[in-house]
Amino acid sequence: MALVHKLLNGTYILSKCLKPSVASCPFLSTRFADYCSSSLQKPVATPGKASAQRNSAGGLQGDHQREVALDVTSPEEKPEVSFDKAIRDEIKEHFWRLKDEIVNHWIGPEGRPLQEVIMEQARVVWQFRGKEDLDKWIVTSDKTIGGRSEVFLKMGKNNQSALLYGTLSSAAPQDGENSQSGYCAMISRVPRGAFDRKKSYDWSQFNTLYLRVRGDGRPWMVNIREDTDFIQKSNQMYSYFMFTRGGPYWQEVKVTAQIPFSKFFFSNQGRIRDAQFQLLLDKISSIGFTLADKVDGPFFLEIDFIGVFADPAHTEEFAYENSPVLNPRLFK
Amino acid sequence: MRQPRLREVKAVSSGHAAGGQLGRNSNPRLPASPSDPRILAASLRAAVGTPRAGFGFPGGCPGSRGLSWAHAIMLARGLSRGWRGICAAALTGAPFSQVPSQAPRGLHCSVAAPSSGSSLVPRPPEPPRQLAKPPAPHEELFRLAPGGARDRASFVQAVQNFGQHNVHKRGHVDFIYLALRKMRDYGVERDLAVYNLLLDVFPKEVFLPRNVFQKIFIHYPRQQECGLAVLEQMESHGVMPNKETEFLLLQIFGRKSYPMLKFVRMKLWFTRFKNVNPFPVPRDLPTDPVDLATLGLRRIEPDLSAKVTIYQMASSRDSTGTADPTEQHIVGIQSPGQQAALARHSPARPVFVEGPFSLWLRDKCVYYHILRADLEPPEEREVEEIPEEWNLYYPMQLDLKYGRSAWDDYEFDIDEVEEGPVFAICMAGAHDQATLAKWIQGLQETNPALAQIPVIFRLTASTGELLASSSGLEEPCPPPAQEEEEEEDKTQRQQQGQS
Numbered sequence: 001m002a003l004v005h006k007l008l009n010g011t012y013i014l015s016k017c018l019k020p021s022v023a024s025c026p027f028l029s030t031r032f033a034d035y036c037s038s039s040l041q042k043p044v045a046t047p048g049k050a051s052a053q054r055n056s057a058g059g060l061q062g063d064h065q066r067e068v069a070l071d072v073t074s075p076e077e078k079p080e081v082s083f084d085k086a087i088r089d090e091i092k093e094h095f096w097r098l099k100d101e102i103v104n105h106w107i108g109p110e111g112r113p114l115q116e117v118i119m120e121q122a123r124v125v126w127q128f129r130g131k132e133d134l135d136k137w138i139v140t141s142d143k144t145i146g147g148r149s150e151v152f153l154k155m156g157k158n159n160q161s162a163l164l165y166g167t168l169s170s171a172a173p174q175d176g177e178n179s180q181s182g183y184c185a186m187i188s189r190v191p192r193g194a195f196d197r198k199k200s201y202d203w204s205q206f207n208t209l210y211l212r213v214r215g216d217g218r219p220w221m222v223n224i225r226e227d228t229d230f231i232q233k234s235n236q237m238y239s240y241f242m243f244t245r246g247g248p249y250w251q252e253v254k255v256t257a258q259i260p261f262s263k264f265f266f267s268n269q270g271r272i273r274d275a276q277f278q279l280l281l282d283k284i285s286s287i288g289f290t291l292a293d294k295v296d297g298p299f300f301l302e303i304d305f306i307g308v309f310a311d312p313a314h315t316e317e318f319a320y321e322n323s324p325v326l327n328p329r330l331f332k
Numbered sequence: 333m334r335q336p337r338l339r340e341v342k343a344v345s346s347g348h349a350a351g352g353q354l355g356r357n358s359n360p361r362l363p364a365s366p367s368d369p370r371i372l373a374a375s376l377r378a379a380v381g382t383p384r385a386g387f388g389f390p391g392g393c394p395g396s397r398g399l400s401w402a403h404a405i406m407l408a409r410g411l412s413r414g415w416r417g418i419c420a421a422a423l424t425g426a427p428f429s430q431v432p433s434q435a436p437r438g439l440h441c442s443v444a445a446p447s448s449g450s451s452l453v454p455r456p457p458e459p460p461r462q463l464a465k466p467p468a469p470h471e472e473l474f475r476l477a478p479g480g481a482r483d484r485a486s487f488v489q490a491v492q493n494f495g496q497h498n499v500h501k502r503g504h505v506d507f508i509y510l511a512l513r514k515m516r517d518y519g520v521e522r523d524l525a526v527y528n529l530l531l532d533v534f535p536k537e538v539f540l541p542r543n544v545f546q547k548i549f550i551h552y553p554r555q556q557e558c559g560l561a562v563l564e565q566m567e568s569h570g571v572m573p574n575k576e577t578e579f580l581l582l583q584i585f586g587r588k589s590y591p592m593l594k595f596v597r598m599k600l601w602f603t604r605f606k607n608v609n610p611f612p613v614p615r616d617l618p619t620d621p622v623d624l625a626t627l628g629l630r631r632i633e634p635d636l637s638a639k640v641t642i643y644q645m646a647s648s649r650d651s652t653g654t655a656d657p658t659e660q661h662i663v664g665i666q667s668p669g670q671q672a673a674l675a676r677h678s679p680a681r682p683v684f685v686e687g688p689f690s691l692w693l694r695d696k697c698v699y700y701h702i703l704r705a706d707l708e709p710p711e712e713r714e715v716e717e718i719p720e721e722w723n724l725y726y727p728m729q730l731d732l733k734y735g736r737s738a739w740d741d742y743e744f745d746i747d748e749v750e751e752g753p754v755f756a757i758c759m760a761g762a763h764d765q766a767t768l769a770k771w772i773q774g775l776q777e778t779n780p781a782l783a784q785i786p787v788i789f790r791l792t793a794s795t796g797e798l799l800a801s802s803s804g805l806e807e808p809c810p811p812p813a814q815e816e817e818e819e820e821d822k823t824q825r826q827q828q829g830q831s
Contacts (some may be wrong), residue, residue, distance in 0.1 A: 247632030
């Protein structure tokens with residue numbers, strides 16, 4: 001199962017693939033935590049390291065460690081753990097997914113009729129109406145590098161929104177390596193298909209990101225990562241700012257919570273690069289929100305839903321041009 | 333103890349580490365120039381990770397064979413000319429009074445065989461070293477004169493003093509790093525003139541590359557890292573460099589240097605992102621809490637016709653100057669639309685005072701409360717009927733359906749979260765019920781309908797910590813229910829007493 005997983009993905013460096021320590025067990029239990037997290041909260045210390053090995057953790061956004069601090073749903077019932085049964089269930093589930101995929105391919109892209117997909121002008125990508133919607137997100141903070149920020153994600157009022165809250169602390173960890181610290185992030189999980197294959201979102205017919213959020217006046221950053229098989233591209237992302245107004249009203253006003261994709265600038269390992277190119281929307285892997293505004297204190301962000309739509313009035317392709325001073329090679 | 337020292341030597345003598353980091357334009361991680369062995373040793377100690385092992389300062393304890401051998405290696409591979417002078421001075425001076433107790437033991441036992449295992453064994457953590465921290469070089473320049481305050485003038489004076497007593501500007505890199513750290517204490521971290529003054533400390537035209545080999549390799553990497561650190565601090569505080577900075581950087585480092593490159597990048601990206609905030613907050617926030625509250629309320633309430641009312645000023649300002657807990661400022665805002673909605677609100681359904689919610693204005697956090705009602709259930713919602721044709725000039729209701737088909741549908745396929753209407757928002761100095769009751773009384777003057785409507789106070793913990801929008805509501809449900817009833821009676825009695 002783990003070998004099939006590795007073969008299908010094929011993104012691993014050969015040495016990592018052949019490491020004997022990366023045995024089938026951690027991978028299985030990793031998937032365990034992924035699917036059964038709502039009912040079974042296992043301490044995922046070692047699988048976390050395995051996943052950190054897989055996704056090279058570099059830069060601020062590169063960490064996909066398992067720091068989901070969800071409320072344990074039912075601490076009283078203790079579901080019995082039986083590995084054989086779990087393995088059998090998982091295999092069945094994967095084959096079911098495979099069957100769904102093949103059948104959906106005949107209906108249309110992602111199981112919806114082609115006519116509907118082509119005519120679509122606005123699509124809701126993530127909504128927060130139940131606990132299972134929270135499972136699609138990972139929350140990280142600078143605790144992974146030794147900082148002291150805390151961040152939690154839970155359902156908001158009446159199960160109608162998600163609330164991301166916590167405390168930001170810019171006290172740098174005294175490890176001689178990091179001189180700055182203080183960030184919190186909420187990143188969406190990479191969508192997986194049958195046998196854990198990576199899937200991506202295709203937003204090529206849309207051109208604006210729409211967020212219905214309610215914040216506390218702090219400036220956030222929206223980061224989008226592309227789906228890539230190249231390891232060298234794993235720390236690249238496209239970012240833009242999301243300024244919250246604060247206050248009791250939902251922020252859906254134009255201009256702000258609508259961010260056209262042309263405004264996203266390219267950055268690698270947390271630094272804006274000189275050579276800028278527009279965000280290509282056909283293979284989007286994940287989206288994330290980061291707070292790192294160097295101000296210590298509590299914060300919260302309430303999210304209603306995240307959608308994409310095609311704004312016909314927005315004709316800009318890319319907002320940043322390259323300068324010949326910084327990129328002489330592009331202008332030869 | 334010698335093994336770590338060898339590592340130190342190797343790490344120090346390779347300038348490649350510096351080159352890689354400069355090329356990536358990242359934070360300069362290696363600290364100041366090796367002209368001060370204390371800083372070097374301290375930094376390498378941090379890099380190695382063990383606070384005790386590897387503290388191999390060569391000038392620690394003269395007289396043992398191992399020491400002089402390592403010392404000779406250090407001298408031979410010394411990075412800069414000043415290293416030797418400082419080492420010679422330190423040999424006699426022995427500035428590390430806390431080291432000798434450990435150093436001789438380690439040195440003597442590490443002569444023959446690599447016994448690094450014993451030195452790398454983790455020891456119990458030493459007591460917090462508040463007193464044992466060695467003073468940073470040039471720190472005496474920042475010592476305050478008796479009766480002096482930490483302000484811009486004294487900072488500028490300290491920087492100028494460095495140049496006066498030290499014609500050759502020895503140790504300027506350390507001094508600049510120290511000054512960068514001290515800027516926040518003196519309150520000058522957003523002052524461009526001070527940054528330019530600090531860049532002026534660098535000797536001019538010494539670090540310019542003169543031949544092709546110097547141009548290929550990073551010429552004077554420590555100084556370029558230091559220049560980068562100055563620009564990074566400017567960037568993190570949002571200070572835009574000007575022509576003077578550019579000229580200084582040209583004079584000091586040349587056009588093709590990394591600080592110059594960073595300057596070009598700052599110019600480009602700062603201008604691009606200068607006005608990117610659609611809700612800008614002024615740089616200098618007002619210090620008066622009433623003014624701050626007004627600014628915050630204006631920001632929260634998008635309706636421009638809303639009126640800000642100051643129900644109570646903090647009375648402590650005039651009299652004693654100490655905060656009087658009973659008299660806090662109360663500032664409220666209400667728009668005409670909200671006033672009308674409150675007038676229409678039926679007295680059968682209560683309104684709630686919820687809060688406090690946090691609002692951040694740059695780096696200041698203020699808390700506000702809102703007066704809102706719950707959403708009416710659909711059956712009770714009354715549809716406002718506009719009588720037809722009461723206005724002959726233009727139609728009051730337009731029913732234009734221009735035949736929009738499926739490809740013009742820009743609605744999201746989701747039910748948006750609907751919440752009850754908000755009637756007023758206020759910011760008060762205290763978050764307790766008494767202060768908010770005063771706000772409600774003040775609101776009643778402009779909203780007489782409020783006298784009949786029961787007001788329930790749903791206040792979450794007022795410790796000032798993070799409060800979710802309704803986290804306080806769901807958890808302690810039973811106890812506040814009783815409190816709510818009591819409060820309801822109290823407010824009703826108050827209202828009856830007034831009316």
